[in-house]
Amino acid sequence: MLRTRTWATLLGLLFTVVLAAQTSVSGTVIDAETKEPLIGASILVPAGIEGGTVTDLDGKFKTYGFPIAEKQYLTVSYIGYQTARVLLGADAGARTGLTIALQPGSAISEVVVTALGLERDNRELGYAVQQVDGAALTDVQAVNFIDNLAGQVAGLRVTAGATGVGSSSQVVIRGQTSFTNNNPLFIVDGTPINNNTIINLTNEDAAGFQEIDFGNGAMEVNPADIASVSVLKGASAAALYGTRAANGVVVITTKAGGRKPGLGLSFHSSFTADSPFQLPEFQNTFGQGQGGSFAFVDGLGAGTSDNITYSYGPALDAGLNIAQFDSPVTLPDGTVVRGGDVAVHGGQPITPSPWVSQPDNVKDFYQTGTTAINSLAISGGGDFGDFRLSATDLRSASYIPGVNLKRKNLSGKFSFRPAEELKVNASINYVNSQSDNRPGSGYGSENIGYSLVAWYPRQANTASLRRYWQPGLEGTQQYSFNYTFFDNPFFTLLENRNGFNRDRLFGNVAASYDITPTLRATLRSGMDYSNEQRRFLRNFSSNRFSQGGYAENDVFYREINTDFLLDYHPGLPGDFSLNLLAGGNRLDQNARNTQRQALTLAQPGIFRLSNAASPVEIFDQVATKRINSLYGLAKLGYKNFLFLDITGRNDWSSALATPGSADHTSFFYPSVSLSFLADRAFNLPESISFLQVRANWAQVGNDTDPYRTSSTFVAQTPFGG
Numbered sequence: 001m002l003r004t005r006t007w008a009t010l011l012g013l014l015f016t017v018v019l020a021a022q023t024s025v026s027g028t029v030i031d032a033e034t035k036e037p038l039i040g041a042s043i044l045v046p047a048g049i050e051g052g053t054v055t056d057l058d059g060k061f062k063t064y065g066f067p068i069a070e071k072q073y074l075t076v077s078y079i080g081y082q083t084a085r086v087l088l089g090a091d092a093g094a095r096t097g098l099t100i101a102l103q104p105g106s107a108i109s110e111v112v113v114t115a116l117g118l119e120r121d122n123r124e125l126g127y128a129v130q131q132v133d134g135a136a137l138t139d140v141q142a143v144n145f146i147d148n149l150a151g152q153v154a155g156l157r158v159t160a161g162a163t164g165v166g167s168s169s170q171v172v173i174r175g176q177t178s179f180t181n182n183n184p185l186f187i188v189d190g191t192p193i194n195n196n197t198i199i200n201l202t203n204e205d206a207a208g209f210q211e212i213d214f215g216n217g218a219m220e221v222n223p224a225d226i227a228s229v230s231v232l233k234g235a236s237a238a239a240l241y242g243t244r245a246a247n248g249v250v251v252i253t254t255k256a257g258g259r260k261p262g263l264g265l266s267f268h269s270s271f272t273a274d275s276p277f278q279l280p281e282f283q284n285t286f287g288q289g290q291g292g293s294f295a296f297v298d299g300l301g302a303g304t305s306d307n308i309t310y311s312y313g314p315a316l317d318a319g320l321n322i323a324q325f326d327s328p329v330t331l332p333d334g335t336v337v338r339g340g341d342v343a344v345h346g347g348q349p350i351t352p353s354p355w356v357s358q359p360d361n362v363k364d365f366y367q368t369g370t371t372a373i374n375s376l377a378i379s380g381g382g383d384f385g386d387f388r389l390s391a392t393d394l395r396s397a398s399y400i401p402g403v404n405l406k407r408k409n410l411s412g413k414f415s416f417r418p419a420e421e422l423k424v425n426a427s428i429n430y431v432n433s434q435s436d437n438r439p440g441s442g443y444g445s446e447n448i449g450y451s452l453v454a455w456y457p458r459q460a461n462t463a464s465l466r467r468y469w470q471p472g473l474e475g476t477q478q479y480s481f482n483y484t485f486f487d488n489p490f491f492t493l494l495e496n497r498n499g500f501n502r503d504r505l506f507g508n509v510a511a512s513y514d515i516t517p518t519l520r521a522t523l524r525s526g527m528d529y530s531n532e533q534r535r536f537l538r539n540f541s542s543n544r545f546s547q548g549g550y551a552e553n554d555v556f557y558r559e560i561n562t563d564f565l566l567d568y569h570p571g572l573p574g575d576f577s578l579n580l581l582a583g584g585n586r587l588d589q590n591a592r593n594t595q596r597q598a599l600t601l602a603q604p605g606i607f608r609l610s611n612a613a614s615p616v617e618i619f620d621q622v623a624t625k626r627i628n629s630l631y632g633l634a635k636l637g638y639k640n641f642l643f644l645d646i647t648g649r650n651d652w653s654s655a656l657a658t659p660g661s662a663d664h665t666s667f668f669y670p671s672v673s674l675s676f677l678a679d680r681a682f683n684l685p686e687s688i689s690f691l692q693v694r695a696n697w698a699q700v701g702n703d704t705d706p707y708r709t710s711s712t713f714v715a716q717t718p719f720g721g
Helices: 002-014 145-149 235-245 448-455 489-494
Strands: 024-031 042-044 060-064 072-077 084-088 098-102 111-113 119-121 128-133 156-159 170-173 185-188 191-193 226-233 249-254 262-274 328-330 336-338 369-382 385-397 404-419 422-435 498-516 519-540 547-568 576-598 617-638 642-653 666-677 692-698
Touching: 072 098, 084 098, 111 128, 111 226, 145 156, 145 226, 185 235, 191 498, 191 519, 191 547, 226 235, 235 249, 235 617, 235 642, 235 666, 235 692, 448 489
Parallel strands: 024 098, 185 249
Antiparallel strands: 024 060, 042 072, 072 084, 111 119, 128 226, 156 170, 185 191, 226 249, 262 369, 328 336, 369 385, 385 404, 404 422, 422 498, 498 519, 519 547, 547 576, 576 617, 617 642, 642 666, 666 692
């Protein structure tokens, strides 16, 4: 009941705007040489304070609601111009009616989003952070936005999934660091989201459902909503996020409505076609068989090596005629069927056919894939808040026959100022993903990539397999090139399907309050929730399911993060500056994975558990986890050329607890980083425009999944057994 009221309150905040008087910093940004106004110049308020805006059509801007203290700067940047830092005075005249002239030239300084969502000048950092603009993710938009990060960030490796559209993409920052988990932590608007790939519960033996890749969690972030992606590389950059950031952090900031009055409307549509980029090189000298011999009878060993599929058989293109799976068989009534229709021709002689190579038989299996993405966004704002609403529809048909993905994204981002000292932000994202079929990715006959690339005979004609039922036996007996180890790949993809439907909701609500002009408190709570239903259909005559099979897999995941942050900017005498931050976080995870399966069916083509011909097996996995954390950050600067960051975080993880004891659940993550800007400290030659020396030290590490520190009992007895 409490959780229901919490989300009801959140939704109420999303649509409430309270008008209140505001303080402001205003002015005009112009070109220093031409005096022309610069449209869309970025205005950032002092580091550690949320806010900022862009200039309008007349080059004018106005920011709102942050306290003005001594030694605070406004950062103004524009593409193709040098970034300017404007000192803000304590009197009202020094912060209104400003005229800021930008000098043409490349801007070495770059403002990036770092840990805890803090916007900082990249030159002040003693560790590596690289930011990618959101536009780079939508130029040629991928179904999985992670694929668009490939080649954009130094030290970041992206490995696209092997099962076409909707498959998982692996991200590794600066190489492998763990035997079990190398995923970086993904943060969206300050709240962690789940990026795990949750596979179905599989059987280790030959008679069971193989592994299916249903995609990784971060792929459901809509690239059309992304304003920027910051990659925090190295332990020092990620230490404030604790144990979950041992492999680095990917910080995603979504687009806001902006402060420009009125409504803005944007529409983006894209259509792409794709095909496999590169296939292995195959030999086309020898065909199916071994020892130079082959003859097909039933694909089970009755012929000459017809139970195996590797190609050590007779020489191809040598004028030979050999009985094959698609060679003609004439029945006594004159009907002509195929050699692979063994249940139909009943042992009638197979007429040998030309033994020729098929160099493109693997290539011919694939098709041209298509993806259509349409996005619509509405935004608006004013002196007292802003909003952005967006909707995206994605429809993709893979280059793998029978594989597809449909996804709908609805999102909203809101910012309100109910009072001069109070700012409320909220974001909410709903995603529905579904597919009629996801291809198998594990070891065995259900993985068509494995069977085609490793074992497909070099004389096999792919066109002969498109009609995958034996005549008169539709629904009960497939037609294939082999009946010992492999299925007809078209039969696998078009009949033995793995569908899913997933609903996901993630977002947060945050409130920031200026207690004093130098002290701000922020409270935020966010949730990542997903509920998914999967169905696995196996028809009669499948290699692993001769009497068919059926399974249902329900996957539930919920993660709630609640955190607070105190941000203090004390005024220091002389040339020193100091910023102190302290906060805490509580993480609660709840996951459940339940699979019900029947390994044989009573009647073909009826995919219900009530049609099971053997006891229904039930597998059930439940996991809960909590991490409590406290952390702090001290940022010390001297004369704007020397910057020292000291951070510390302590986590208490329930996954490390042992029965009857809470010892050894606590671990500490310290970090120290230093940035020295030599070009600001010394008069360097004009040929050296930028020179930075940085150093850092940190200590981080992984904890573990629940129930790994003691023996646990997992009941997997078949229901009714």
